[in-house]
């Protein structure tokens with residue numbers, strides 16, 4: 001039995017000279033692993049004389065312990081092993097669909113709000129579930145007035161019959177504003193509206209409007225016309241012109257229908273504008289004195305104008321989107337395009 005194979009000094013020197021953790025693993029294998037001199041010596045013990053066995057056994061054990069201790073000390077000096085494989089990437093969303101963006105109707109709403117804010121208007125909101133007073137009565141629609149039939153109303157089963165409803169237009173927000181603050185008032189009021197209507201290419205049972213209200217001393221129909229012209233050219237560009245045609249709303253007098261030249265045919269006449277060259281955007285007019293009286297504003301002192309436009313109409317015309325239900329289908333091809 002030759003114990004000279006267990007050269008501890010040479011083993012410790014090799015361990016001390018190692019410069020990386022991977023080298024230490026190789027040394028452990030070579031010095032005390034399977035097939036190493038220490039391993040072979042231990043295997044040979046059973047063939048030795050009984051008197052020699054404890055001596056050889058102790059020598060192998062001492063050698064192995066000393067090698068393990070030297071390996072541990074050097075491993076501590078070298079620090080952790082460098083990873084052999086790239087770390088697992090647990091970042092979420094690397095395969096995502098990109099960032100979302102605002103719906104086209106919301107984009108249009110924000111754009112129009114910006115135009116009016118730059119004209120000195122503020123943005124106001126009102127409830128979608130309204131009472132009869134704000135949606136109709138204060139707007140000069142007395143009970144049973146035939147004009148109520150212009151807007152097929154969806155009533156809510158709350159309170160007295162036919163007293164609580166889904167607002168049919170954004171005009172009740174005018175009333176809420178005038179009830180809550182004295183003139184001067186310059187405000188736009190965007191929001192969702194509901195009508196019990198048959199859906200077609202341009203009409204939906206749920207849609208959006210943007211309402212405008214200005215109340216001050218000395219406002220005239222000319223101010224209304226100029227304001228509408230400013231906002232249409234801001235949204236549609238300078239080549240579009242607008243016109244006002246006489247109309248009727250119980251809460252404005254005189255009332256008008258506001259239309260712009262057809263953006264599809266440059267007013268030459270086409271299928272979209274029914275060959276007229278004009279497309280209606282909404283209604284408008286001078287605030288009726290009865291409305292001022294309903295909210296406690298003196299019609300001798302103040303005048304005002306108001307307008308209400310279908311919001312979907314604007315991007316429909318600007319981008320040629322049709323039918324209106326496209327806005328509510330939530331088809332991702334449409335949503336991601338605009």
Ligand code: FA5
Pocket residue numbers: 168169170171195197202203204205206207208209211249252255280281282283284285306307308309310311312313324
């Ligand atoms: C009104 O709703 C009045 N409140 C507008 C108004 C405000 C007049 C202030 C005077 C002063 P009208 O029902 O015409 O008016 O609707 C206005 C616009 O809303 C329409 O021109 C159209 O652009 C849009 N609109 C109306 N009904 C629908 C519908 N079912 N689907 C989509 N858009 C609609």
